[in-house]
Structure formats: C-alpha cells, structure tokens
Amino acid sequence: MANNILVFIEQRDGKIKKASFEAAKAASDFAAKLGGEIKAVVIGGEVENVAQLGGYGAANVVHIKNSELTKYSSSAYAELLTKEMSDGGFDILFISNTAMGRDLAPRVAVQNNAAAIIDCTAFDYQDGTIVATRPVYAGKALVDVKATTEKKVFTLRPNVFSAGSPSDASATVEVKEVSDVNLKSRVVEEKLSSGKLDVAEADIIVSGGRGMKDAESFKLVEELAGLLGAAVGASRAVVDAGWRPHSEQVGQTGKTVSPSLYVALGISGAIQHLAGMRSSKFIVAVNKDKDAPIFQVADYGIVGDVFDVVPAMIEELKK
C-alpha cells in the first residue's frame, strides 16, 4: 500500500488538463518502479474523456461528481481528495503544479499530516524513500529533498515529465456522486482571455523585451507567435512599461517556463529573466548587441535588429 500513488486530475470546463496526463504518466512509471499501483481522481461535474486516462497508465479512475464541483473550490476539493487518500490508504499523492495544484496540495498535506514537496522536476528512489529534485532560487540551484513523514504530497512541474503517446487502454471509471460539498471557498466565475495560450502551458514561447521598442511593435511578436502556435511572453521591463500584462511576464517574479522552444526578441538576458526560462529545451535569441548575456544561454543566436530579423522570420515561416 505504501507505494501506491494517488494522482489528482485537474479539469477545467470539463476538460482534463495536459499537465494532468503528464502527472498520471509520471505516477504510473514511478509506481511501476516502486512496485505499487496508481489510481487517478477526477473531481468535477461532467468531465469529457475520463477513460482516456487509461492510455497514460491509470487503469483505475474515480470520478467524484457533483455539479457544484464543476468549478474549483479549494475547501471542497481538499476535503474530497483527503478522504480519497485516507479511505484508499494511499501514502503518496501526485498533483501537477498548476495554479490549482499549488493551491490545493498544501491543504491536502495538512489534512493528511503529510509533507508537501512542491514543483518537482525529477524523482528517484534511494534507501527506501522517494527523493525529489526541485529548483530553488528561481532555478539557479536544485535541491534533492525527501519527506520524513509517512504520507507525502508532491506537485510536478508541467512540461517536464513527458505524457508520451497514449496507448488505447481505457480506464475503469467509478463515478461517485457526492452531496453536501463544502463550498466555504469557491470559484464563482472564470475570466479567461479567450483563445490565448498561457506561457505556463505553452510548448513554444515567443517573448519580447525592451528591444521591441513599444507596445505597438508587439504585433510582430504576436504574428510570429501565431505562425509557430506559440504563446507570447514578455520581460519585466516590458510589463513595467505597461506594454504587456503581467500574466505574460517570464522570470523570477513572473512565470517559470520550460517550453521546447523559447524565442527571445530584444531581451538582454538579465539574471532574473534567465531564471524563468533557462530550462527551456531550445533557446533562440535575437539581439543587436552581440555581448548581450542572453546569447550565453541561447542555442541559436542572430545578432541583428529585431525590426529586420523578425519580419524575415515571419516571411520564411509563411513560405
């Protein structure tokens, strides 16, 4: 029992988040290593394609259902997840480190008298305990941490653990209708910028810095991002100038991202910016200053004017 893993599956708008497939896959791979099993928990109203979780290694899924649970409620979700963990005798809980995950994980940890280890990027098993690796100081260092408690809650950084390509396996889904949910804290409305990809979830990010000169010129960044299916990111200088919203800021006091491709346009590469994006798999930089620190982390660099290079990139991609 001790090595069985419970995985929390996040849904928004009835759709399972990509990061949760990653968590399910990571849990199932890791449980196999520990000689345990996994079970996935979905909390919500109507949720699409729950059985698909089987393809990511979660053969057993419980769907805790009530229409009041369609939107997130920290109080209700924490109680229900805690109950699932204790009733099922699970010692380990995996949650993806999203806005919801980070909100939820510490509460469930307290309710289970468990340690919470946040934003993990790797797991290992040494001397009978799980050792998690997590970035600290905005990724300038990594620590290896273990829990000294019997029960443990881990959150997994999105985009780090690969969900792989799913098999056709379909999960056995047990639907548990619940009533009287605790709605002391509840989401009453979501205000989503429609169709906009968030930097925290994007596989490709095109970011602009002060070198883009003004808010108007971000049209170029947006156009390039559109062609690549990417999210638009920004440096703090740009956010402070009011050209872009804070939700797009990448860096130590913005978002930490690890996309497969990060394109930095007119960004100098200050330590606080690098902190948020240096773990990207490939980094492209365009800067007119050949000595800009961004080139020290870039895989591919072009020394040049963004107003010359970016239109050329757009042209080339349209071909």
Next chain:
Amino acid sequence: MKIAVCVSHVPDTATKVNIGPDGKTLDPNGVAFVLNPYDEYAIEEALKTKELLGESEVVVISLGPDVNKETIRKALAMGADGGVLLKDENYRDSYAVAKALAAEIETQGAQLVFFGKQSVDYDNGIVGQLTAEMLGFNCATVAVDFKLDGDKITVEREIEGGKEVVETSIPAVITAQKGLNEPRYASLKGIMAAKRKTIEEKEAAAAENYTEVLGMKKPPEKAAGKIVGEDASAVPELIRLLKEEAKVI
C-alpha cells in the same frame, strides 16, 4: 479588526547562487537580503484594508534570525502598527514555519492574514495555504484583486490563461501576487516613526520539519550555443536548424 502580514527575508533576486560548505544550503557570503518582493504587495493590501475599515491594526510577523528585524522595520516604515519577530536561527521547512506562524496568528487574534504568494528563495509558495489550513481559516492564493464587504471576501486569482473569481469569508488567509496593488514607498516620516515602534521578540514555537534537504547542486550548464549569423540573412539557416537539427518546429 486585527490584520496580520507574514513577511520573509530573502536573498536579493540578483544573487548569484553559490552552494555553501555543507553542500545543502546557499553560501550567504556576499548575499544581500531583502524583504521578499511579493510580501510588499501583502503589506500594501493590509494597509489599504486598514485605511478602508478604520478601527483596525496591522501587525507584521516574521520568523527567522535577528536580521529579519530589518524586513519587519521596512514594513513598519510603510505604515504597519507593530511587529513580531519569531526567533529561530535554525533552518525550518515550510511546514515548521507555518506551525509557528499559525500559533502567533492565533495569539494575536488576527482574522485576516496576508502573505506573499511565494518566497523567492525556496520558491515553495505554500506557507500561506499551510498556515490557513492549520488555523482552519479560508484561503485564496495568488490574488490580483481583493475586496472585503463585511465578512465576505471576493478575490481574483491568477490562473493559466486568465483569472478566476473566488468567494469566501473571514477568517481568511490571502496570498498576494504582483498586480494586486502598487506598494507605497516608505516616507521619511514613516521611516522615523518606524524607529520608535517596538518589535516584539519571542522564541518561535517549536515544530518539527516534515522534509529534509539532502543536497543542493547547480543545474547542468547549457553548452554554449552558436551565433547563426547576422541580420535577416541568417533567418533561413535559423529556421532550417529549428526544423532539422532541433526538430522543435
């Protein structure tokens, strides 16, 4: 109403991280420590709430060694009424920090508590939630908008791709994100006044750590990349590399 703000004292974000001789912690040599950036928004929101309510008091709490008083002093200069230092020279994990903060919040009788969304040292972002849960308080995290109407709280919190509106009520913990407000600067008068305000010092309540750090290491260095070329003429080669070598587009 008593409003509490919990603040941490952290390395400046420009710090170059060197690993200390124990192989587990940051080498503090040459590191400048500051009030955690997110906690400035927490202090500001507490002060704004006090101004709105009248008849209330803002107390700042920080757990750590003696130097944390600098951070408390900064909050006092911004306008907080009183400060408490929960003394502990030793490393505490989030759980043990939250335990002691919860005990102090209870002693203070605070019904509304502001935290930063995250300390920019260990980047955990959980002490607020842990403390709330230990106290049995409601909690809303990563707040970019906060409204209090009687006992009722409405918070907008940042999520992927937008915001969500949370409704809850006092007693509550709120964790502050950038965008919540514009923190005020301490005025000269505020700085002078802060010197006369007392910081109460007490031993932090004992608590055990739930985690143990086994080691700290530097992330693998990225191999130096290549300059593909200069100006627009380098673009076709760049796109080719992204397609054929990196295979990311």
